[in-house]
Amino acid sequence: MNKSSTRCVRVPGPVIVGAGPSGLAVAACLKERGVPSTVIERSNCIASLWQLKTYDRLRLHLPNQFCELPLLGFPTEFPTYPTKQQFIDYLKKYADKFDVRPRFNETVSQAEFDQVLGFWRVRTVGPKVEETEYVCRCLVVATGENAEAVVPDIEGMEEFGGDIRHTSLYKSGEEFTGKRVLVVGCGNSGMEVHILPREMLGKSTFGLSMWLLKWLPMRVVDRLLLILSRLTLGDTARLGLKRPQLGPLELKNMSGKTPVLDVGTLAKIKSGDIKVCSGVKRLKRHSVEFFNGKTDNFDAIILATGYKSNVPSWLKEGNMFSEKDGLPRKPFPNGWKGECGLYAVGFTKRGILGASMDAKRIAEDIERCWKAEAFYGLC
Numbered sequence: 568m569n570k571s572s573t574r575c576v577r578v579p580g581p582v583i584v585g586a587g588p589s590g591l592a593v594a595a596c597l598k599e600r601g602v603p604s605t606v607i608e609r610s611n612c613i614a615s616l617w618q619l620k621t622y623d624r625l626r627l628h629l630p631n632q633f634c635e636l637p638l639l640g641f642p643t644e645f646p647t648y649p650t651k652q653q654f655i656d657y658l659k660k661y662a663d664k665f666d667v668r669p670r671f672n673e674t675v676s677q678a679e680f681d682q683v684l685g686f687w688r689v690r691t692v693g694p695k696v697e698e699t700e701y702v703c704r705c706l707v708v709a710t711g712e713n714a715e716a717v718v719p720d721i722e723g724m725e726e727f728g729g730d731i732r733h734t735s736l737y738k739s740g741e742e743f744t745g746k747r748v749l750v751v752g753c754g755n756s757g758m759e760v761h762i763l764p765r766e767m768l769g770k771s772t773f774g775l776s777m778w779l780l781k782w783l784p785m786r787v788v789d790r791l792l793l794i795l796s797r798l799t800l801g802d803t804a805r806l807g808l809k810r811p812q813l814g815p816l817e818l819k820n821m822s823g824k825t826p827v828l829d830v831g832t833l834a835k836i837k838s839g840d841i842k843v844c845s846g847v848k849r850l851k852r853h854s855v856e857f858f859n860g861k862t863d864n865f866d867a868i869i870l871a872t873g874y875k876s877n878v879p880s881w882l883k884e885g886n887m888f889s890e891k892d893g894l895p896r897k898p899f900p901n902g903w904k905g906e907c908g909l910y911a912v913g914f915t916k917r918g919i920l921g922a923s924m925d926a927k928r929i930a931e932d933i934e935r936c937w938k939a940e941a942f943y944g945l946c
Contacts, residue, residue, distance in 0.1 A: 573690070573698040578605045581705035581908070581933055582689050584678070586613045586669040588658060589913030589922040590709035592636045595665035596930030599638060602937050605701065606669035607691060613669060614658045616713055617651065620735040625651040628828050630771045634919045636661055637927055647771075673699065678706060679883040680907045687908065704908050705933055708882065711913035711922075712894065713874035719751075723850030730867040737869055747864060749855055751847055752871035761815040761826035762808060762833065763792060764799045772828060776816060789814025800829065806836050807843035819916070876914070887911065903928050908936070 580597065583590045586608035597604045612618050626648045627634050631641045634654070639661050645653055661667075673691040676698075680687050689701040716733045724731060763772050770778075772792070779788045792815060803810065811818060815826040835841040845859040856862045876893025887895055887905030895902030899915045903925040910929045915921030 573700050575700045577702045580604045581707050582607060582701050582703045583707040583709050584675050585709035585711060587616060587711055588614060588636060588919055589711055591662055591667055592923055592926035593707050593709060593912050593929050594667045596637055596926050597933060598665045600930055600934040602934050606667060607673050607675060608669040608671050609674040611671050613662055614655060617655055621651055622737050623739045627654060629773045633773060637923050639664060675881050677881055677883060706908060707910045707912060707929060708878060709912045710878060712876055714877040715875050717872045717875050718870060719872055721847060721850055726852055727850040728852055733870045743867055746866035748867045748869060749865045750869045750871050760808060760811055762803055762829050763796045763815060763826050765828040765830055767795045785816050786814060789816050800833055
């Protein structure tokens with residue numbers, strides 16, 4: 568970077584990288600405590616993943632009380648499982664209420680702590696390739712676990728000849744009407760190995776799980792969930808969906824893999840509208856060869872292969888974040904704070920509820936530093 572052409576901006580309060588729900592939550596909590604912040608967003612809108620990279624009929628998978636950001640609940644007229652547009656409208660209202668005004672279309676190219684000065688230097692590139700360096704005492708990483716699409720390199724992709732796209736580019740099934748489509752992946756965008764009904768015993772499965780965990784060990788709760796799931800859904804292994812040895816909650820806690828809350832997929836599988844296949848070995852001209860030796864013809868392929876963190880590509884530090892997966896090295900609930908005024912939000916593997924918990928902790932900690940006499944004038 569040519570420093571002579573770089574605009575340098577000294578900002579009060581922390582810089583927050585990312586204007587998704589996590590970044591908005593931190594900015595709002597800081598605002599409520601009287602601490603200013605600067606939010607930097609590479610896209611042209613808040614919650615760009617929700618607005619630009621999700622399919623049209625998406626709904627929240629959990630009841631709305633588990634998806635609220637701090638300090639503002641959902642409107643009372645919202646359904647239990649809000650639609651994509653309702654959630655986006657809620658986030659826009661949230662940003663307006665707390666006067667969060669991100670600096671859009673600025674991509675962070677590098678963030679590094681200056682040991683000599685005791686400040687973070689956050690360098691960005693704008694839409695016209697203009698460069699800016701923000702100097703701040705605190706840095707909040709809010710880019711989250713889903714910053715970049717994971718696109719596997721499958722043998723024969725250039726030979727296939729049909730439409731191959733990641734779910735981030737999928738909007739509606741209407742454009743695939745009459746076509747044979749292969750969905751690749753067992754991630755949250757496609758199908759999880761653990762499938763649970765969205766509701767059990769008249770309660771949301773997530774809410775029931777949280778209530779049971781207050782009284783019982785996780786493994787016991789997992790057994791109860793699997794028993795109730797089998798009574799409701801039947802044996803999913805008969806449909807080609809084998810469950811892992813770890814229970815759904817234990818698997819989520821250890822790896823972050825979220826079980827699917829079924830809202831009709833199993834019925835489609837049972838009716839034959841959806842067929843479960845083995846892993847993909849390679850692609851051929853409008854056909855797919857599977858690891859079980861079978862070959863079938865398809866017109867299009869949707870890669871439901873998930874997302875990943877992009878933190879290692881721009882944050883120059885080796886202590887808080889793992890270079891391997893871009894997530895905090897310390898597990899929840901201790902991964903929100905690093906050294907030298909570095910914080911992380913949206914990396915708990917616990918969705919919006921986990922991000923909201925960390926946002927409150929971060930705002931409280933920054934406020935304490937902000938008001939401390941020795942710290943005042945630096946942040």
